[in-house]
Amino acid sequence: MVLRRVAACLAGRAGRRSDRRRDRHRLLRRRHPAGRGARRADRSRRRGRAVAAERGHRLLQRPALRVLILGGTSEARELAHIASGERGFEIVSSLAGRVRAPLLPEGEVRIGGFGGAEGLRAWLEANDVALMVDATHPFAAGISANAAAAARASGVPLVHLRRPRWVEHPGDRWVRVSDLPAAARETAALGERVFLTIGRQGVDAFAGLDRQWFLIRAIDPPEGALPPRHELILARGPFALEDESRLLAEHRIDVLVTKDSGGDQTEAKLAAARAAGIPVVVVDRPPLPEGAQIVESAAQALDWLRETRIRHE
Numbered sequence: 001m002v003l004r005r006v007a008a009c010l011a012g013r014a015g016r017r018s019d020r021r022r023d024r025h026r027l028l029r030r031r032h033p034a035g036r037g038a039r040r041a042d043r044s045r046r047r048g049r050a051v052a053a054e055r056g057h058r059l060l061q062r063p064a065l066r067v068l069i070l071g072g073t074s075e076a077r078e079l080a081h082i083a084s085g086e087r088g089f090e091i092v093s094s095l096a097g098r099v100r101a102p103l104l105p106e107g108e109v110r111i112g113g114f115g116g117a118e119g120l121r122a123w124l125e126a127n128d129v130a131l132m133v134d135a136t137h138p139f140a141a142g143i144s145a146n147a148a149a150a151a152r153a154s155g156v157p158l159v160h161l162r163r164p165r166w167v168e169h170p171g172d173r174w175v176r177v178s179d180l181p182a183a184a185r186e187t188a189a190l191g192e193r194v195f196l197t198i199g200r201q202g203v204d205a206f207a208g209l210d211r212q213w214f215l216i217r218a219i220d221p222p223e224g225a226l227p228p229r230h231e232l233i234l235a236r237g238p239f240a241l242e243d244e245s246r247l248l249a250e251h252r253i254d255v256l257v258t259k260d261s262g263g264d265q266t267e268a269k270l271a272a273a274r275a276a277g278i279p280v281v282v283v284d285r286p287p288l289p290e291g292a293q294i295v296e297s298a299a300q301a302l303d304w305l306r307e308t309r310i311r312h313e
Contacts, residue, residue: 064090065130065309070147071095071105074265075161076135078298080105086302088309092127096136096143100220117149124154131308133301135161139199139259141286148289157308159293161301163262165285166270173279176260180205183257183281187212190279191255195248197269198259198283203227206257215251237265244272257281 067083069076071093084091084107091107094114102111114120124132134147144160151158168174175190177183180202187194188209196206196216203216204224214230216222221232231251247253256273258266260282273280288294295301 064088066090066092066128067131067133067305068124068127068129069093069105069133070136070143072099072102072140073135073137073161073163074263075163075298075301076133077103077105079133079135079161079301080107082298082302083305086305089305092129096140098220114146114150117146117153120146120150121153124150124156129154129156131305132156132158133161133305134158135301138162138261138285144292145289148292159295159301159304160288161295161298162288164296165260165262166267166282169274171274171277172270173273173277174282175279176282176284178284180283183283184209186281187255187257190281191253193252193254195251195253195256195269197266198257215247215253239266239268241268241271244268245275248272248276248278253278255279255281257283259283260285 065088067089069080069083069091071077071080072095076093080091080093083089093105093107093109095102095104095109095111096113097111114123123129132147132151134144136143147158147160150156175186177186180198183198184205187206188211192212194206194209194212194214196203196214200218200220200222203218203222203226206212206214206227207225210228212227212229214227215233216226216230217233217235219234219236221234226232248256253276256269256278258269258280270280293304295304
C-alpha cells in the first residue's frame with residue numbers, strides 16, 4: 001500500500017514537470033512566431049550558397065577562351081591589358097612587325113604576318129582561337145579584309161575596334177580626299193611648305209611634287225621614293241599643342257596633310273593648324289568589310305568579349 005502511494009506521488013511529479021515543459025515550449029513559440037519561417041529561410045540561404053559555390057567551381061574548371069587581338073594601336077594595348085585581368089580569357093596579341101621598336105602589349109605576343117586570309121584561318125584553327133578582335137590601324141585595310149575573310153571561313157566571331165574619326169571644328173579649313181594620290185593633287189594647289197604626317201607608308205605618292213618643300217614626320221623612315229625637297233623627323237606621339245604650334249611656325253608650314261586616324265595621340269596638330277589658319281588635307285579612311293561589327297573603345301570591345309563568351313557557353 002505504501003509503495004503504491006509512493007509510485008503515484010512520483011508519477012504525479014513527473015507529469016507536472018512534463019506539463020511545465022510543454023507550457024514553456026508553448027510560451028517560446030508564442031514569443032517567436034517567425035521561428036519556423038526563419039529556420040526555413042536559413043535553410044534556403046544555405047542551399048543558395050551551396051548552389052553558388054558549385055557554379056563558381058564549374059566556372060573555375062571551365063577552360064579559358066583564346067582571344068586573338070590583331071594589334072599595333074594604343075586601343076589594342078589597352079584591350080590586352082584589361083582583358084588579361086579578366087577570368088575566362090587567354091589573350092594573344094599579334095603585331096605585323098613593320099615598326100622597328102613596337103610598344104608591346106601585356107600578355108602573349110606574336111610578331112609577323114599570317115600569309116593572307118587563308119594563312120590567318122589556318123592559324124586560328126591550329127591555335128584554337130575562339131574570338132578575334134581587329135584592333136589594327138584604321139588604314140590597315142588589308143589585314144582587316146583578311147580578318148573578315150578568315151572569320152567567315154573559320155566561324156570565329158570577329159569585332160573591329162576602331163577609334164572615332166576626328167571631328168571638324170569651327171575655324172578648321174579641311175579638305176577631305178578619298179586617297180593619297182588625291183591628297184597629293186590637293187597639296188600641290190594649296191601650299192608650298194607641307195607638313196606631311198601620314199606615317200611611313202604612302203609617302204611616295206608625293207614624290208613627284210618638286211615645287212613644294214616637305215617636313216615629313218613618321219615613327220620609322222618612310223618606304224619608297226621621297227619628295228626631292230624634304231626634311232625627315234622620326235618621332236612617336238603623343239604630341240603637345242605647344243610643340244606642334246612651334247613646329248608649324250619654325251618651318252613656316254602653310255599646309256598640313258594627315259590621314260583621318262582619329263584618337264588623341266596626334267590630334268594636337270589639327271588644333272595648331274586651326275589656330276594658325278592653315279589648310280588641312282584629310283585623307284578619309286578606307287571602308288571596313290561589308291557587315292563588319294564595330295566598337296569604338298577597348299571597354300566596348302571587352303563588353304563584346306564578355307557577351308560573346310556567354311553565347312559561346
